[in-house]
Amino acid sequence: MTRPPIAQQVTFLFTNDLAATADFYERIMGLSLVLDQGSCRIYHVAGDAFWGFCARTAPEDPQGIMLTLVTADVDGWHDHLRAHDVPIEKPPTLNRAYNIYQCFVRDPNGYLIEIQRFLDPAWPAPQRG
Template identity: 60%
Template sequence: MSFDSFITFLPTRDLVQTARFYEDVLKLELALDQTRCRIYRVAKGGFLGFCLKDEVKQPEGVILTLVTEDVDHWQALLAEHDVPIETAPVFNPEYQIYQMFLRDPNGYLIEVQRFEDPRWNAQP
């Protein structure tokens, strides 16, 4: 028996600003609006949820990695929305990935990457 899906929940102090970023900029589909939590479909069976909290610790050590074949497209789209890129797209030979980094409105680090490693196969 296996699991049907995966959801990561993260806290936010500003659900409206978070929703604008993930819906309008990253174009993620809103899967469920629970008023104080919003859950986004990232990929088939993969979800990301943000829940409104009064106190949120500074996010450290968390990287949200979005895998795509077209990292450069996302860099251009983010530039259109004036989203600062922390690290421009670059090939990382250690992990055989092409990646860039940015931060969401909550300060969470987002990595947009493409696997170049022929051993990677995300499809079952």
């Protein structure tokens, strides 16, 4: 039996400060707001992937939560984020264990954001469409 299709993907996270979160993801990260539900705001990330942030009690310690953006221009993102005074958790670094090039920042909620480029040619290229 073939499973039914999946058309899109949305990851929802809680935030204690929806206004600061919206400012960060709209103004600094440049994500487009696709749906404002009042207490939840959903952003287009890439392709058919979305992130939603909802005004709910966020975890006190967001350890273990990581949002990863895949790009060919990790250094460009690093420079962009520094220009907006976003504290850099880890500058662009080659991670030999996973064969990736990556940097890390945190959003206003303390969620870890990884900006990453896969160096392994087996990683699928982004679908255009």
